[in-house]
Amino acid sequence: MTYCVGVKLDDGLIFASDSRTHAGVDNYASFCKMTVFEQPGDRVLVLLSSGDLAATQAVIGVLRQRAAAGASHIWSVTSMFDVANLVADAMRDIERRDGPFLESGGLKFNASFILGGQIAGEDMRLFRIYAEGNFIEAGTETTFLQTGEAKYGKPILDLAVTHGASLEDATKCVLVSYDSTMLSNLSVGMPIDLLCYARNALQVSMKRRFDAGDAYFEVLKSHWIAGTRRVFHELPALVW
Amino acid sequence: MTYCVGVKLDDGLIFASDSRTHAGVDNYASFCKMTVFEQPGDRVLVLLSSGDLAATQAVIGVLRQRAAAGASHIWSVTSMFDVANLVADAMRDIERRDGPFLESGGLKFNASFILGGQIAGEDMRLFRIYAEGNFIEAGTETTFLQTGEAKYGKPILDLAVTHGASLEDATKCVLVSYDSTMLSNLSVGMPIDLLCYARNALQVSMKRRFDAGDAYFEVLKSHWIAGTRRVFHELPALVW
Numbered sequence: 001m002t003y004c005v006g007v008k009l010d011d012g013l014i015f016a017s018d019s020r021t022h023a024g025v026d027n028y029a030s031f032c033k034m035t036v037f038e039q040p041g042d043r044v045l046v047l048l049s050s051g052d053l054a055a056t057q058a059v060i061g062v063l064r065q066r067a068a069a070g071a072s073h074i075w076s077v078t079s080m081f082d083v084a085n086l087v088a089d090a091m092r093d094i095e096r097r098d099g100p101f102l103e104s105g106g107l108k109f110n111a112s113f114i115l116g117g118q119i120a121g122e123d124m125r126l127f128r129i130y131a132e133g134n135f136i137e138a139g140t141e142t143t144f145l146q147t148g149e150a151k152y153g154k155p156i157l158d159l160a161v162t163h164g165a166s167l168e169d170a171t172k173c174v175l176v177s178y179d180s181t182m183l184s185n186l187s188v189g190m191p192i193d194l195l196c197y198a199r200n201a202l203q204v205s206m207k208r209r210f211d212a213g214d215a216y217f218e219v220l221k222s223h224w225i226a227g228t229r230r231v232f233h234e235l236p237a238l239v240w
Numbered sequence: 241m242t243y244c245v246g247v248k249l250d251d252g253l254i255f256a257s258d259s260r261t262h263a264g265v266d267n268y269a270s271f272c273k274m275t276v277f278e279q280p281g282d283r284v285l286v287l288l289s290s291g292d293l294a295a296t297q298a299v300i301g302v303l304r305q306r307a308a309a310g311a312s313h314i315w316s317v318t319s320m321f322d323v324a325n326l327v328a329d330a331m332r333d334i335e336r337r338d339g340p341f342l343e344s345g346g347l348k349f350n351a352s353f354i355l356g357g358q359i360a361g362e363d364m365r366l367f368r369i370y371a372e373g374n375f376i377e378a379g380t381e382t383t384f385l386q387t388g389e390a391k392y393g394k395p396i397l398d399l400a401v402t403h404g405a406s407l408e409d410a411t412k413c414v415l416v417s418y419d420s421t422m423l424s425n426l427s428v429g430m431p432i433d434l435l436c437y438a439r440n441a442l443q444v445s446m447k448r449r450f451d452a453g454d455a456y457f458e459v460l461k462s463h464w465i466a467g468t469r470r471v472f473h474e475l476p477a478l479v480w
Contacts (some may be wrong), residue, residue: 051351
């Protein structure tokens with residue numbers, strides 16, 4: 001499993017991904033699921049990968065090679081919508097290539113992405129690209145998109161990730177949602193990769209990895225538990 | 241879907257169930273999923289039902305009829321373990337009767353229960369009974385058991401439902417976990433039935449139904465959201 005979140009606030013974007021991959025509980029490993037394409041002053045593109053690791057790595061590989069080879073590519077197109085289409089093209093090409101072989105082993109092509117960022121001349125945008133290459137874009141009512149093990153983390157995000165929330169508060173909320181998810185699903189694990197993008201910055205200045213035992217993450221967890229217990233205690237008592 | 245929770249604290253038990261049943265989003269209804277068998281001073285037994293309504297109602301019906309008919313039944317046995325076995329017997333009898341007919345329609349017998357309570361001479365106990373009639377009992381490490389749409393509500397319960405928590409605080413936590421679940425899954429819906437049982441009381445004095453728009457529930461929701469946003473705001477800031 002995987003847990004990835006993309007958040008779109010008035011003030012910026014937040015991206016987070018866990019890094020556990022596994023083929024059964026007796027065979028797990030750690031791979032970064034966050035890929036950043038950055039050209040300061042021009043564009044910041046962030047991709048969060050879910051699904052089969054061979055598939056997501058192949059898609060990222062194709063995107064990088066095509067970008068290096070010229071023609072229309074992720075460094076040259078002028079909208080995030082075009083970038084989403086280029087990601088979808090790469091996914092469909094990999095599926096065309098690998099799909100029949102996967103099927104012979106009883107498997108299916110399985111890769112999906114959260115894509116977000118900003119290109120100069122356009123506002124920030126956030127997409128979820130499905131395994132078939134079709135995609136949805138977050139609108140004004142949607143402040144976050146999740147992939148993978150989304151249920152355990154969603155109630156926490158619902159509490160504080162409103163479009164007007166500050167990047168700082170929403171970031172804490174995203175981290176707490178990782179803690180909730182990891183508590184209940186062993187297939188989501190640290191390190192967590194986190195990136196915050198301030199609207200119109202057109203460069204990455206806030207990127208951080210949280211390894212197991214990270215001091216800030218531990219403090220956040222204990223303060224969150226203590227704080228919410230206090231809230232429960234202070235909620236009005238039920239009259240029977 | 242359904243969402244049922246049974247909680248076992250040092251001080252007592254908490255039971256809650258939603259009441260939405262449905263066969264598709266275009267066909268839903270409201271049925272109470274909480275059944276209480278009470279003989280003040282002797283025993284309190286609470287059953288929370290999940291699964292196919294015809295199956296769970298049939299099981300409850302058989303339990304009531306057998307109790308009225310005498311022999312060994314839920315009013316006469318001397319342990320909660322025996323009660324769990326009687327529920328399992330009823331489930332297996334219904335499956336034996338209905339199973340082949342369900343199979344001919346491509347369906348499976350589908351009923352499961354959370355059972356908890358106390359019989360004089362024994363401490364409180366809490367069980368989860370699976371569709372096959374086998375069951376598990378909550379131990380000292382397990383403070384709650386859930387059935388149905390369990391994921392959205394679990395992170396909230398994890399925060400404050402520790403075995404030493406007060407019945408009052410844990411009850412608020414259970415109600416908030418219903419709010420979180422209903423926000424994300426339309427197939428879980430009000431009214432919510434809630435019962436708190438104080439250890440060794442051997443009678444029911446705290447039972448309450450929350451209909452849509454219940455004034456206390458609305459206050460609880462808004463205080464919870466405001467409280468947790470304050471907690472997020474007060475959590476230490478991330479240094480990049």
